[in-house]
Amino acid sequence: MILSTLAAAGGHIRFDQLGLDPVALDLGFFTLKWYSLAYLAGILVGWWYLLKLLAQPGAPMARRHADDMVFYATLGIILGGRIGYVLFYGEDMWSDPWRILRLWDGGMSFHGGVVGTSIGILLMARKHKLNWLRIHDYVACCAPFGLFFGRLANFVNGELWGKPTDVAWGIVFPNTVAGGLDPARHPSQLYEAGLEGIVLGALLWFLFWRTNARYQPGKLVGWFLLGYGLSRFFVEFFREADEQLMEFARQTGLHMGQWLTLPMIAGGIYLIVTANRRRQRIEPIAGSESVA
Template identity: 45%
Template sequence: MYSLYTAALSFPGFSPALFEIDLGFLGLGTFPIRWYALAYIAGLVIGWRYALALIRRPALWGGKSPATKDDIDDLLFYATLGVILGGRIGYILFYQIPFQFDTIQRDPISILRIWEGGMSFHGGLLGVAIAILIVAKLRGIRLMPIADIAGVVTPIGLFLGRCTNFINAELYGRPTDAPVGMVFPEGNAGGTPAAYDWQAGEWVYTGAEVPRHPSQLYEACLEGLIPALIISFLVWRFGLLKRPGLSAGLFLLFYGIGRSISEQFREPDRFTWGVMPEWLTMGQLLSMPLWLGGVFLVWNALRKPPMQASA
């Protein structure tokens, strides 16, 4: 089928679901346990466990941990709500209302159908920021150290999420003739997403697909893996958490840089074609405040001496 693109890599063709649960005895057929949902769960649980490991080591904080296990448990609960609600509301505000308002007018209930896709990282980030504010207020703890914990653990969830974008054959890159080009199942030019034939257990190709950058993997590395490794190394080796706000600021900078670079290779959403200028994507535009916030937090953290253990 792809004789013109013999040098292109083939999409591995993973199933979007790890396995399916047979609910036929209830008359509901089968229920797929999707990788995307598992990535959300795994990211939150691993992040929670990592956060607990951080607060159990007072030396990382200059002598006294800023939170207790109960504080982190509360943070997990509110952060979960923030990720889900913020991610969906952000998608509605940043993408559906500006670019797909006619769709909302025709079918207002579509904004509630979260299972059809449509989550915004920037909205989820705002949701988590609100969650951090709520936990700090309710538990009577300092705000910046909790934000720093989020800065350390959030890249884990980002890495897992981008990997599942790849598995789902979504958010693929722009056409390329580079050796890294990969032929994804693309759906059609009208915007219909790629389809997976659950009965046959394979992706459906139209025959018009072209090699594209596997931009999901670029994002997994630039937004998730690299920040997670570097920030964690600085935390455990150089006492990053002794400077309140530094970890959170570095995360914002890493994400802003990584997202801005990867957007050069990622195919823009079809509904933004002709609306956004060719040199700017919505992801880059929404990342600009993160650059500013990151620079401010890093500057503010470095102008103060690190926290030291009390004598």
């Protein structure tokens, strides 16, 4: 099967022969897409992992706060992601403003989602008088799950593909060249799933469980920002720019995604470098024993 697929594609894999379908469930009156399931899986698995982190000494909030925070974070992801996409990538939407409200048409910005989630956490922290930055540290450790599932969903959808390539693992995605022969392309969605999901997740796991980083407010979220920023900046060299921003990429020399990662990289470095001076004696939300 694999050999015949490679032969038919001239040595490359043909996406339309992988048997992937963006729709996970179609009941006629109801359609469920893998992209929606990816968001749901990222939130649920992230929430489960967050509870594991909060069970450790010195947690910045209790279980009751975590349940409340999931609501704020989910709202921030959806609203921030959509608004960010419209502002940074959705130039064609301004001609039909009603499309901005049509979430089912797709189009979400990770950078917008980060801002939205940060605002949601800030509101929740102020409501319960909790340390906003330390909560961010814990949430940052959970974010790679959503990134991993989201990038896999991008691949299943056959979207956000990479630049043309001759590498053996190049994939021929359909309809990537108007009126021409579709070339093999980098599966950049899988590159991002590996770097932003697996590698970054493993780094944050090590820092949380094997170091004292969680007692230095801002250090974990700093590593998340730096790790994601560097991963995204690197993969964008193998990823095709969004169609509506091709000219922008040619004029500036970088993709929009790369420009948006620069503040993340700078902010991440700042939080890491200054984290030790914010180290303090941590009083856990539940219990009385202090953790240095």
